[in-house]
Every structure is written in structure tokens, then in C-alpha cells.
Amino acid sequence: MKERRFVRELLESKQRILVLSFAVGIVFLSLILRLWHLQILSADDYHAMSENNRLRFVPVAASRGAIMDRTGTVLVSNRPSFSLAVVPQEVKDKEALLTLLSTLLGLDRADMAERWEKNKKRAKYYPIVLASNITRDHVEIIEENRLRLPGIEIEMKPVREYSSNQLAAHLLGYIGEVSEKELNTKGYEEYNPGDYIGKNGIERALENELHGGDGGRQLEVDARGRVLRTISESSPTVGNSVMLTIDANVQKQAERAFGEQAGAAVVMDVNNGEIVAFVSNPGFDPALFSGRLPADVWQEYLDDKRHPLENKALSGQYPPGSTFKMVTALAGLNNNIINESTSIDCTGSYDLGTSTFKCWNKRGHGSTNLRKSLRESCDVFYYKLGEKLGVDKIAAAAQAFKLGAPLGVELLNERSGLIPTSEWKQKRFGKRWYHGETLPVAIGQGAVIMTPIQLASMIATVANEGTIYRPHLVKRVVDADGKTLRETKPEIIGNAPFSKESFRLVKQGLLAVVNEPGGTGAMARLYDVKVAGKTGTSQVVKLRDSKQGTPYQYRDHALFVAFAPYDKPEVAVAVVVEHGEHGGSAAAPIAGRILRAYFDSKKPVRKEGSGSQKDDEEEESDEDGGAAEVKEPQIKGDAKND
């Protein structure tokens, strides 16, 4: 019974399968009939519709946000610029059009053809920019010849305008057309060929804030390009503005202080890490980079031995030289190897094993304690101290200062510098560390390298006795209406754990460098503010010829780091003069002028700064005489010693 029921059910369902198959057939047949209707009966109508169906997207570039200094002075803004674009789908004879354009406007035909070719893959209604930054005359000629130029359009785009000539070029960076490589990178999905993006500096680092949202109109046009209707429209949103921590005035004075010399300077607020000036000299003209850079200018930049395009403050790495002695000294104090009264006898050199390590002063410094060792930059003191400490304790102190790694400034490609350790050498070269190698490290030579930002952070950390702030350049981001969107809060990224007493002793030494007779940094002295600092000279090559004969690129770098005022530190400055030879004579006066500018701009009442300028200059000439006498040794201070 049950068996039969099962069989009957099975048979019934098999019948239903046939019914279902039949139904499926009918449904599919109706699909086919519908397709027949669309594709055969009405094909001509739809074909005509598709022929007339032309969409055109007219992009409207967003106005890029401005960049201001800390006082609100605009450093970079926009002005309108015109570019010539073509809508390929409306062009019948490409070659003839290009020829006509180049004869009418005198533009480079090959260049336009190349741009056209590059964008061939894009939708045919999408305008391709053939020439950017065309003149108003060009615009007029095109308007007059409209009818002969089907498919040609003029696009208005805002371009960058730099208010002060080349000020802070490396810091601000420049914008340029987005490259093919960038377009294929993550994070650039929203960009289209022809768009301008930040290529460098703040323009690049804050691209997302500055760029704004491009708008555009989606139009439906007929085969002849007449607009039938607007399908959608979105207006561009202006990019946000960025207010920097830079003080344009200090920046300008700092750049001026370098003159023709190549180098970098970083001025930092000791109490929050704000970077007040960020100099890389020589600069360049960022406006030139927005369009096509003329070949001769490009060549000129490339040929310049001073490497104007390199951002020295960010990615220049220099041996810190004697400026590093403050770190070695702190390591010695904290490890109880030296104290305030520890004294050594400097005879002008120090023998370790078979090697002789020379002090910059061949005649020797005689009896030298910590204070004198900083003031006169005695090398032997630090050779002995370094020998007792060993490289790893020095490195530990440097790492407590967060050296040897990027500090996290907003700009891209910040370099990390290098603090050698025995482990590092083992890993890198597969060799153990030799004792003798510690001695150059103790005076900031050997493998030790630091960026100007790290130099500034180091001296700022000494000044505020241990607090390490993240150096930053962006004070706040404001929207088009001036409303603050984001504000950078001071961020403590570490603490250098040295005792107050240790810091006090080192700072006293640094004060002596600038203010006591025999100090190597006298040229940074100000008449009204107590400056403390340290000179440094970093070797570029070991062997040197006579003093006149050293070619530019082999001359030593001159360094000076300082903070002021001594009693209540506000500002730290690090100056590197590439191939400037002597920290005391080349870098210290620049630091002095920068500090002068900083304190002058803080107290606008005392504008008669010309008087103080003279004072500085007098000292400069004084010291130059002294500096000229000193030569030869590995590490040089610049003043006469007692």
C-alpha cells in the first residue's frame, strides 16, 4: 500500500516536471520575443537613439585651499588659469585640428598630440587637456575661431599663486598634474588625468585637506554637441585651508641669513614642538613646477652643486659633530662616570691602542672639566668619557632623545638618521664593534647622522629638560568659512630620563659656549636675550689638503644648535651650513640672526633692531679672525681657546 502510494506520488511529480518544463519554455520564449521586438523590429529606432545619445561630463575643478602662516598671512593662494581641452568624440579630423591649433596659437603640436594619445583610452566625451596655463590672448583667439574648432573647450582652473617670492619653497612644496603612476595608486581613485595634486611638501602631505571636492555637470548632448539636458550637477567644494606653525617673518629672515650658502635651519618652539621656521637653502620657484618646467631652468637646478631641489631640513642627514657632545655628557652624568668637578688633562690628543685620536686643538686644552669641555668643545674629554661609556650607553642616551628614527613631522619622506650600536654593526656588517670606534661616536662623528629636525628636537629637549614634543608644522586646518576643523595639539612623544641636575650642568656649559670668553659660539650672542648653544663641525671627508685647496664639496659642514632665553627657554634653533667649515663662524651667526628675528617679531615694539644687528656684526668680525687660525683637526671649534 505504502509502496504504491510512493510510486504514484513519484509518477505524479514526474508529470509535473514536464508541465514545469513547458512553462519554462514559454517564459524563455517570451524573453526571446521581447528581444526580437527590441533588437529586430525596433532596432533602427534604438540605434538612432544610441547614436544621438551623447553624455558629456564637464568637470569643474575645486579651488584648492590656501596655506597660511601662524599669523594668518597667506603664503599660497589661487588665481584662475585657463587650459585648452578637447572632447574627442566631437572631433572628425584630429590631425587637421591639431595643425590649426598650433598655427593659431603657436603651441607645440607634438606636445598636444602626445597628451591626446596618452588619454586615448578614456571615454570619448571626456575632455582631454591639451595645454595648461594658456594666456588670455589664447583664450580670445579660440573664442574668435570657435566655429573652426569643434570639440575644443576652454577650462578654467584655479592655479597656485605664491605670495612671497620663493619663501619656504621646500616646506610648501608645489602642485603638478597627477601622474599615471599616481593614478594607479591607492588613495587616488577619485582623481582623473589632468587633475592637479600636491607633489611635495605641505601641498603633498595635506593633499586630502587642500584639494577639496571637484564638481561637474553631467550633460546629455546630441550628435552635434548641443546640450539637450543636464543629467546631474554638483558644485565643487573649496578645499580646506591650512594654517602652519611657521612665522613668515622669521622664515624670511632665516632664509636671508643664509645668503648664498647652502644649508638648513629648523626653528622650534621648545614648549610644544611647533616649527616656527623651516629653511632649506637655496630655494627654488615652486610656481615653475605647476606647469611644464622649462628645460634650461631644470638643468640649472640639476647642475647647482648646492642641490636647490633637495629638502635639506627634512631629508638632509649630517653627522651632528660636537653638537652631539651634550648627549654624551648627559649619558656620562647619568651613568655617574663624570660629575660637575670631573677634570681631565687635554694634551691635544688621546692614544688608544695603536691609534691616536686628535683634539681639534693641537696644543691641548689643559685641565678640562665638563663646563670647559662644552664651552671649548674639547674632544679629548669626550674621547675618555666615550671610552668609559661604551657605544651602547651613548646610543641609549641618544635613543632616549628619540634620535635614530623619524620624529613624525607631517611631511612625507622624513629621514631617520642613524645612531650606531654594537648590535647595528653586527647586523649591518656582520662584525663586532671595536672599542676604538666608540670614540668618534662620542663626538658625533663616525656613523652618527641626524637630520636638522632631529638636531632642533635634541636641543629643544635639553632646553625643556627632557620633554620631547612631536615637531609639527600644521597649526590648524580651517574650512572655507574660516571655521577650525582640526587643531594640532602638542604631543609628547617621549621623555629623556636624565636628572634635573644633569640637564642643569649641561645647560650651564651651553650658556658658556655663547657667553663666556673662549666659548666657541660667541657669534650667536644677543645683547638682550641669553642664548645657550653648541657648535659643531661635521667632517665630509677624512683627508684634507691645505686650507685654500679644499674643493667645495669636500669642505666640512658647519653646525650650530641653540636655545633661548636661557632662564625660561622658548625657542630652539638648529642650523646646518653645508660645507660652511666651522660651526662657530658659519652657523652660529645665522642662528644669532634667526633668534634676533624671532625675538623681534615677538616684541614688535622694539623694532629698532638695527642697533642690535650692528652689535652682532661687530662680534662676527671679531670672531672671524679667531676662526681663521684654527684648522686641521677632525673636529674644530672656531674661537680662540684660553
Added chain:
Amino acid sequence: MIDRRLLTNIDWVLTGLVLTVCLLGIMNIYSATTPYKIIGTAYYIKQFYWLMVGMTLSLVVCSLDYHILEDLSYWFYGFLVFLLIIVLVIGRRSMGATRWLNLGFINIQPSELMKLVIIVTFARFFNNFQSIGGLTVKDVLIPLSLLALPAALIMKQPDLGTATLVILIALSMILYVGLRWSTIVTFICITIPMAWISWAFLLRPYQKNRILDFLNPERSRLGSGYHIIQSKIAVGSGGIIGKGFVKGTQSQLRFLPEQHTDFAFSVFAEEWGFVGCLVLIIIYLFLVLWGLNIARRCNDRFGGLLAVGVTAMLFWHIVINMGMVIGLFPVVGVPLPFFSYGGTSMITSMVGIGLLQNISMRRFMF
């Protein structure tokens, strides 16, 4: 794991039909995505990877005897309903519609899996159910409630397309089991007021808009009606032999919305014309008929029900998607199986094919 005798019984017709559609699909995705700005791996390559994943899953599914599903079906059902509730809770928390569940290593879409689970559940239910002379109204109350719970949860996401499909699959299976005339009449009497209620209270404004746009495309030439018009222009302008591979103006100028996923067929129709469409539709027709044939040849009721369910799933996807592209149905986000770009669709469909293969291979085992 797999019986050696089974290998000789592999259903090559089924395999061949599916792979043909998949390859046509990949070719079409290549054309549809040419005008796109592609970052990373191209879509057609990715679709190829999905095909590999789908085939692997399909192999796994057909290597296990489908009868184990009978025991597991209600567990699957319970688990899936649980997942659907979780999705709703998470969706509510993140203040928006969510269809996805992030399991850390993989994102799954429970509503998509529900299509398969409802098949298994219904197969299990009707397998043990006597239905001589057709189901009465009382007979269908339990299966309908089994259906109503997940359908309501999916609609709440809101995902009208998937909910509709789940319902259609279930109804097809009920139809296969057979209904009495009295039951059919009762249903018609109930459905009409129900439709009115859901229009008034359940459907979201955008869902209503889609239906209205469908009924009258001129109503909103800019919104979803615009898509139907553009799609019809694409299909119609293809003519008899089409505009040629990667030569469709509608698709290359990007008039079509989502032309590599839901409107992939539109691209195909424009470029290959009526002849191409006829070939594709006939392949699909054979696939569906072959699925029904597998059901017919299967000598056990559970297998037959499963085969009909899977075939119904494919059938409704094909019909709704093609119907949408050629302006017969409203725009609901339903992909064309094996043809549209997308991993989820590929996996669901391939698991379905795995089941069909499973049933087809084991038909001699009884």
C-alpha cells in the same frame, strides 16, 4: 571520499553548459569594464578567480552524498535565521542597511545563503509529507511560515531582490509538490489584499519608486527609470548581429549603470545582438531544462525536490535579470548567474550546480 563509480557518472552536459556561460561571462566582463578606471586586478581576472573558487566549492558539495543534508537541513535553517537576525542588529547599530556579516576572515551575506537553505529546508519538509491529490491550504501553512520568517528578515534589511527570490524559489517548490485548485483560489483571494497592505506599509519609498518607474519609465528619466531606458537603448541598438566586441557605444561610453554586474547582459546584447542573445538564452534554457531533467530522473523524492529547488533558483535569477535588462521587470539588484561579475553570486550558483551534479551522479545508486 568520492566513490570511483561516481566519477564515471559525472554530468558532462551540466558541466559544459555552466562553463560555457562562465566563459562568455568573463569575456563580457572584460568588455564591460574597459571604460573603467581599474585599480589593482582587472575585474575579468578576478571573475576568473571566483570561477575557480566556485568550481572548487562545487566539487566539495558534489563529493558528499546529498542525503546528509536531510539531517542537517533544519539546523542550517535555524542557524541562518539566527545570522539574519544578527545582521539586522548590527545593521541597526551601524545606522544603515547591512547585508554583510564580517566573520573576521571573510564577509558573508546570510540572505544569499538563505536561497540555498530554503531549498534544503523545503526539500526536507515535503520529503516526509503525503500530498496525494495536491496540498490543501492547511498543508501549506507550516512551509509558508518557514518561508515567512527569513523572507521578512531579508526584506527588513532591506533587500527586496533577494527576498523576492527566496519567496519565488519556495513557491516554485510548492508548485512542484502540487496544489489543489481550492488552495490556489484561496491564495489568490488572500494575496491581493496582502499586496495592498505591503504597498501601503512595508515597502520603502525607493522600492516603490522602482516599481513605479518600471510601470512608467518616463516618470523619472533621471532616476532608476533612466537606467531602464538606457539599457533598452543598449539592447535595441545591438540589432541582429550587434556592434561587435568592445564596440558597444552605450557600454563604452558608460551610459549603463553597473554594467559589469546587474546590467552585464545589456552590454552583451549591445555587442552581440539578437544572434548572441539567442545563443545565450538557449544555453540558459538548456541549463534549466537539464536541471528539471535531473529532477525527473532522480528516483528519490528528496533529491527531486532539491533539484527542482536549485533549478528554480537559477531560473528566477535568469528571468528576473534578463527581464530587468530588457524592460520587462523593475530594476531589482539580481545578478545573472555565472555571467554577472561578483563572487557571492558565483559561489551560490556554483554550490547549487554542485548539488545538481551530486543528484545527477547518484541517480543509479538506488
